[in-house]
Amino acid sequence: MLAVWINELLQGVLLGGLYTLFAMGLSLSAGVMRFVNIAHGDFIVLACYALLLLTTALGLNPVIATLIVLPIAFLFGFVLQRFLLQRVVGENVLLVILVTFALSIIIENGLLEGFGADPEKISGGWMETATVALGDGINFGVFQGITFVAAVVLVAVLDLLLYRTGIGAKIRAVSDDVAAADLIGLSSVRIYAIAMGISFVTIAIAAGFVSIWTNFDPAAGPTRLLIAFEVIVLGGLGSLWGSLAGGIVLGIAQAIGGQFDIAWQIMAGHIVFLVVLALRPQGLFPKY
Amino acid sequence: MSTTAASPLLAIEGVSVFYGNFRAIDHVDITVGAGEIVSIIGANGAGKSTLLKAIIGQAERVEGDISFAGDSIVGRRTEAIVHSGIMLVPEGRRLFASLTVEENLRLGWQVGRKAEIGFDDIWRQFPMLKDKRRQKAGLLSGGQQQMVALGRALLANPRLLLCDEISLGLAPLVVNELYALVPDIKRRGIGVLIVEQDIERSLAVADRFYCLLEGRVTLAGRPGDVTRDLVMQHYFGL
Numbered sequence: 457m458l459a460v461w462i463n464e465l466l467q468g469v470l471l472g473g474l475y476t477l478f479a480m481g482l483s484l485s486a487g488v489m490r491f492v493n494i495a496h497g498d499f500i501v502l503a504c505y506a507l508l509l510l511t512t513a514l515g516l517n518p519v520i521a522t523l524i525v526l527p528i529a530f531l532f533g534f535v536l537q538r539f540l541l542q543r544v545v546g547e548n549v550l551l552v553i554l555v556t557f558a559l560s561i562i563i564e565n566g567l568l569e570g571f572g573a574d575p576e577k578i579s580g581g582w583m584e585t586a587t588v589a590l591g592d593g594i595n596f597g598v599f600q601g602i603t604f605v606a607a608v609v610l611v612a613v614l615d616l617l618l619y620r621t622g623i624g625a626k627i628r629a630v631s632d633d634v635a636a637a638d639l640i641g642l643s644s645v646r647i648y649a650i651a652m653g654i655s656f657v658t659i660a661i662a663a664g665f666v667s668i669w670t671n672f673d674p675a676a677g678p679t680r681l682l683i684a685f686e687v688i689v690l691g692g693l694g695s696l697w698g699s700l701a702g703g704i705v706l707g708i709a710q711a712i713g714g715q716f717d718i719a720w721q722i723m724a725g726h727i728v729f730l731v732v733l734a735l736r737p738q739g740l741f742p743k744y
Numbered sequence: 745m746s747t748t749a750a751s752p753l754l755a756i757e758g759v760s761v762f763y764g765n766f767r768a769i770d771h772v773d774i775t776v777g778a779g780e781i782v783s784i785i786g787a788n789g790a791g792k793s794t795l796l797k798a799i800i801g802q803a804e805r806v807e808g809d810i811s812f813a814g815d816s817i818v819g820r821r822t823e824a825i826v827h828s829g830i831m832l833v834p835e836g837r838r839l840f841a842s843l844t845v846e847e848n849l850r851l852g853w854q855v856g857r858k859a860e861i862g863f864d865d866i867w868r869q870f871p872m873l874k875d876k877r878r879q880k881a882g883l884l885s886g887g888q889q890q891m892v893a894l895g896r897a898l899l900a901n902p903r904l905l906l907c908d909e910i911s912l913g914l915a916p917l918v919v920n921e922l923y924a925l926v927p928d929i930k931r932r933g934i935g936v937l938i939v940e941q942d943i944e945r946s947l948a949v950a951d952r953f954y955c956l957l958e959g960r961v962t963l964a965g966r967p968g969d970v971t972r973d974l975v976m977q978h979y980f981g982l
Contacts, residue, residue: 479913625847629840636838639802640896641826643854 460494472707473604497681533656692739841882855901
């Protein structure tokens with residue numbers, strides 16, 4: 457019996473890795489740039505469809521397809537921020553929410569028009585079917601393991617990028633005081649665009665993993681957004697390692713909840729989120 | 745690009761600056777030469793900070809011409825202006841509180857001309873900052889923060905340094921320490937434009953001064969050539 461619970465715990469931790477990947481881009485835009493991209497989940501789904509095209513139409517390996525999408529995603533995020541979102545940043549928080557909400561609707565309906573409502577999935581080949589048996593009924597999928605490792609590596613890389621590089625210091629400076637940055641010749645407009653580009657690279661990485669992990673359809677975005685949002689709030693806004701902890705907490709809550717009753721899987725995650733929010737609104741590892 | 749007596753480092757000619765329809769600066773002419781210290785004095789709301797904003801490219805609308813080292817810089821982006829050699833020490837210091845002292849300073853180097861003034865010079869001028877370089881700038885005292893702000897500006901290797909109210913809210917001893925650096929800055933051939941409400945301090949260090957009142961220059965000259973009463977009259981518009 458104990459082994460069953462340990463197994464569920466393990467699955468929860470690994471699921472937390474996927475959730476952390478969802479949250480990275482939002483953690484950057486909400487925690488560092490101080491605005492919420494409501495279309496975050498839809499952009500993950502959009503990237504999933506881009507990967508679907510590359511893997512089916514061109515027959516590319518999903519890893520290669522993801523590598524191709526990364527620079528495109530950076531450029532996409534950069535241009536989106538520079539020429540659309542920048543127009544509403546700092547004016548009024550509501551405007552950014554409205555604009556990204558509109559983007560969310562456009563993406564969902566555009567995808568529905570182009571691909572239909574059927575769930576899609578990208579095949580991960582051997583990665584997907586291989587499992588590691590730890591004995592006593594405790595197993596985990598190789599792909600799930602890889603996803604978790606990728607999440608930890610991504611958090612570490614982003615943390616280094618933000619706290620150990622020149623561009624990271626500039627992003628944090630703009631996050632501290634936009635007007636002061638402009639006064640000393642740090643172009644906040646360009647730095648915001650670069651940060652959004654980085655955020656979109658993480659979106660593409662998340663898409664690479666979730667498109668193999670589970671099905672996606674045009675309407676899957678808001679669920680991804682909700683998870684990402686819960687993860688960054690659980691972890692503490694702006695704290696990248698906190699997001700990893702938040703993802704794991706959410707993953708474990710869902711796995712344990714699902715063990716009681718499968719109907720409770722999603723609900724258990726939300727309940728844990730609400731409880732933490734009530735008891736510790738600043739999150740587990742607050743940055744601010 | 746050379747600066748001669750005929751073409752000063754900074755030449756502000758017939759400049760007006762607007763906030764909406766409000767004319768905050770009204771047909772002002774000001775020059776600063778290389779290695780010259782120029783003070784702008786004036787009461788609150790006289791337009792001193794607005795003028796600095798116009799020079800650095802952060803004013804809403806500017807009419808007239810501002811030229812730096814012979815090139816017009818009106819309408820240029822701040823990034824380009826800073827890169828060409830003008831750096832501001834903003835009012836209220838405006839450090840990035842969550843960044844360390846060293847990170848704040850490094851930003852100055854990155855936006856600037858990357859010339860002879862380096863970290864060694866800053867550590868020599870402000871040994872205290874070297875000890876605190878890994879601390880968050882927001883945790884420093886006001887005086888130390890102003891040193892970082894000045895250090896950040898110097899690391900940009902400016903040819904023209906704009907100082908906006910650097911003595912504001914600081915203890916007199918700290919202010920003395922900061923102003924003691926001005927001769928050294930001048931010796932490097934850097935032009936300095938100082939905006940201060942503290943008239944005594946400002947005139948003591950300046951080669952020339954301009955007095956602003958309601959956006960206009962009401963008096964200009966060398967501090968030694970005018971009496972205190974004359975300055976006061978023009979400062980308050982009596």
